[in-house]
Amino acid sequence: MKYFFLIVIFFRFNFALAQHMTSPNGCISARFSLKDSLGNGVSAGEPYLDILYSGYKKAIPMLKGLKLGLDREDEHFSKNLKLTGAIDKSNISERYETRHGKRKQRSNEANEWIYHFENDHHKRMDLVVRLYNDGVAFRYVFPDRDTLKHAVIDEQTTFVIPSGSRSWMQPFTGSYEDFYYSDKDSLPNKSQEEWGFPSLFSIAKDSVWMLISEADLSRFNAASRLHAGKQAGSFKVSDPYDVKASLSEQLFVSGNWSSPWRVMIIGHLEEIVASTLIEDVSTPNQLSDTDFVKPGAVSWNYWAYNHGTKDYQRVVEYVDLAVKMKWPYTLFDWEWDQMGNGGNLADAVKYARSKGIKPLMWYNSGKSGPTPVARLNTHESRMKEFEWLNHLGIYGIKVDFFDDDKQHTIAYYLDILQDAATFKLMVDFHGATVPRGWSRTYPNLMTTEAVYGAEWYNNGPTMTTKAAWHNTVLPFTRNVVGGMDYTPVTFTNSQHPHITTYAHELALAVAFESGLQHFADRPSGYLQLPLPAMKFLQEVPVAWDDTKLVNGYPGERIVLARRSGSKWYVSGLNGTDASQTLELTFKYLSPGKYTLTLISDGATDQAFKIENIAVTQAGKIKVKCLPRGGFTGYLQKVK
Structure with missing residues (x-):
């Protein structure tokens, strides 16, 4: 910085x-x-x-x-x-x-x-x-x-x-x-x-x-x-x-x-x-070196298989998914210390690195509960653990289950960020407090959960009926204050089904900002996608040069535009149980002619409509969305 x-x-x-x-x-x-x-x-x-x-x-x-x-x-x-x-x-x-x-x-x-x-x-x-x-x-x-x-x-x-x-x-x-x-x-x-x-x-x-x-x-x-x-x-x-x-x-x-x-x-x-x-308003960057901070997409096995990291073969499957989807990272979630069925943690790291995929690892912040536990509780234990992670070839950590918002816990968050930076490790906080500006002070803080995210499809039926509405509230509330590890973009079902459309789910990749974007579905969910949708997920950025709200209202709809380099990405979500037409304008573009590759709702909730549309800065289009539907796409300037 x-x-x-x-x-x-x-x-x-x-x-x-x-x-x-x-x-x-x-x-x-x-x-x-x-x-x-x-x-x-x-x-x-x-x-x-x-x-x-x-x-x-x-x-x-x-x-x-x-x-x-x-x-x-x-x-x-x-x-x-x-x-x-x-x-x-x-x-x-x-x-x-x-x-x-x-x-x-x-x-x-x-x-x-x-x-x-x-x-x-x-x-x-x-x-x-x-x-x-x-x-x-x-x-x-x-x-x-x-x-x-x-x-x-x-x-x-x-x-x-x-x-x-x-x-x-x-x-x-x-x-x-x-x-x-x-x-x-x-x-x-x-x-x-x-x-x-x-x-x-x-x-x-x-x-x-x-x-x-x-x-x-x-x-x-x-x-x-x-x-x-x-x-x-x-x-x-x-x-x-x-x-x-x-x-x-x-x-x-x-x-x-x-x-x-x-x-x-x-x-x-x-x-x-x-x-x-x-x-x-937060304290400026305190790190002398931030070159190791590299945002990116992550394959993640927990949403589909809660104990997936215990299974070496399942871990390999998600490494292979990251390769096919051109995502730089995979996460070894809880219970990596119990991995079996053909390999252990060292084998999994070796396999991921041989495929060009950078592994991240989960930790329990407390002294009891799911393993691995009690490895980060003191400065001495953290330094020992992080040195081992460097030797092993790990690029970042996900730290879960923080106790409360008291002073000693706030100090614990900051101690983890400081010690992780010493060993060039990126950090994702889960079961944690809402972002409060630390990603400026410690840029290795990539994202924070602190959201009722897709993980809740595991826990009960509420997300099924409320997700579309919820997804159109979050960009106006929680995601305003910092990166949000919602774990989005799922097409198959977890323990409880989703009834948002496939186009709505795809649009979450742009609607939600997170420095480490954990794409949550099982491999079959992504590999069944039509080529344009799969290509979109292979290329969509997770860090942005600019963000614009095109239009929206909390709980009803949102249309966002985000820029990475010279390329603009757009996302629209229908938060209601009725069909809705969303308006997409292009005032944020520089003058010239553009091609919009638009991926929107098809005839059914599992179908896509894929179009290439010529647009200019002064133009606007109307996109028809199914109930709980949406659209996404990207704009390229015509040379």
Whole structure:
């Protein structure tokens, strides 16, 4: 990674001038205030932000009275706060490059304000606020280098969503594997109190949208979630600790401590889907060498054969599949330490490498459960294990079954990434927390599960009936914040059937972004495909130079365009149980004539319609989709 430029210019403002903040393009503004318990402005009180969006026909309030503050067991930083009389403003302009994700070249442009506070005991806290063209981020900082440890007992950050808004939120689970329910959907638990990040909101009858999440967690942070308040539309940030637990079981801070960024991506749906704000605000790349980070497609045997890696012959079958499909990787999933039936792990690695396929390996992050287990729990054991993997010829690891979102687990994630990078190993986190910007800090983090993915076809019938709807929600929610290891594109059935069409399944290869894209079906599912569909899967990239939302609405439809080099790929999904016509436009193309190779629904849900269509930048086509159907394809410029 290289930094092209970083410009920080500091100004000092008095409080009266600095209350009003704006984004570089002026479309988003924020106003800071201190108020008393009655809501009156005061010189010492409770801190609040108001956020306004002006990129539409009229100014739209996004958040009014966003309450701020933190409380420690020794001091309160949420009331009786006083500005110390000086506020720093800076203009941040940065360029960076990524190895994988929705866009290769990134721009980190923001206006930043730092508010300096003292409480009534003269203890200090800073509030850092950044306004971007596509959102707002803020964090808390304790600037004093206090050597004592203090427990954070509560965070007061509370988002109050405007009345009349619509939401897409995921009931909190430790693995972040659930559906993003709309407020119009029937929730499984009407009394749901905790909700996971990210959460999506439609404001002012879809005029503008906001996705709330967090970013840039250090080993001194815990991961947060949202707790529903008594007031409708009120959501307070909460940590994973039990408020009734003893102080020894809380989040402890010391020294020059910063909270994670609280991030609100704001704009039209196009801005939400295309945003890289979660990574933009995160700590820059910490690796001196990233040449070993090479995104690619992976053959994977677990979806079809849950214990497939125990069988050497099955492993060979999936290596051969990777060869035929021109995919660079294969994954040896759980129980590779029990491999038999003609060969062991060393034999499997040797066979894969002899065929030009790079093996990846699964690990249990914990101390019990499926094997191999307890090999990554300490720095010493990791270094020993990773050195052995280098000697064996392994290119990456999939680490599963993380316990929780507490501070020690966040540190464990980062320790794994750092130690793996020492041995040039790529990492995939499963049974894990949702992405929070670490793929910028540690580019060897290729993808994260944290999604109700195709693996759930193993576990029950729910995915069968809800997959199409779910697949058209994820690009607007979970996949916005980082790579998503959904394990897509299946044509045969696992333990429970799928009723999405073959064209819908094929389109998931482009609709879902993941630096390691684990294609989940059994070999027969891919080898039975007509040649154009098979060729598409042999060539489709997994890392992108650009991403554009063409049109869509969560739970109904989505049409995406992604670019790799000079070639654009398109994907359309019908999320409903009725036939639907999706419109595909080409405004993202440069001038000239193009040929669109389109693979869409045929006469039945298992048939494809394959066409070559001449298009230009100004053109548009309408694609008929079956219930739960879709389309995909690619565009090549006519020379």
